[in-house]
Amino acid sequence: DAGITQSPRHKVTETGTPVTLRCHQTENHRYMYWYRQDPGHGLRLIHYSYGVKDTDKGEVSDGYSVSRSKTEDFLLTLESATSSQTSVYFCATISQGGNTEAFFGQGTRLTVV
């Protein structure tokens, strides 16, 4: 899995609580992404980063924030979790230049009750 680790792998949380998911990579890739995967919707981009402290919104960014203080870590925060945010979350990375293959983590299954 190209050195991408997501934590936690599973989490159950209550509505209204903040939740932070972590993506850690050892590949020194410049680009990092957070997606959510839901049946019938495929992979939808939440936020992505093109460098340290450089982030941009994806198509489903409402209710989510991200931070990237160093190359290897990209954090996704659900500011106040809702049941509609129950999903499987994937982190992905792409190296800078040339090889543009995206590598994915194993996913985090989040349940908001």
Added chain:
Amino acid sequence: QQQVKQSPQSLIVQKGGISIINCAYENTAFDYFPWYQQFPGKGPALLIAIRPDVSEKKEGRFTISFNKSAKQFSLHIMDSQPGDSATYFCAALGGAGGTSYGKLTFGQGTILTVHP
């Protein structure tokens, strides 16, 4: 707003048949079009990819056909095998010079089932 549209949502083929999945995109700033394969419980993995200056790319049983003027591309799986049963995603990556530079957008996915 889905910038990459994929069809069909599900596909059933017999062993040895041809599986065809289609995608269409809107943003002409996309300059890299990969296909990913995902097995249950796993993250997606790159299967094959193409750039818009090429109309076709073949790797083994997998072929991408690309139509730049129509803004469409498709994946063909020849001699489909039960082991090919998985979810397939097309994607598009924003190229340099556009507002979506580095943005990797996926289609909705196709669940492929190959019957023995």
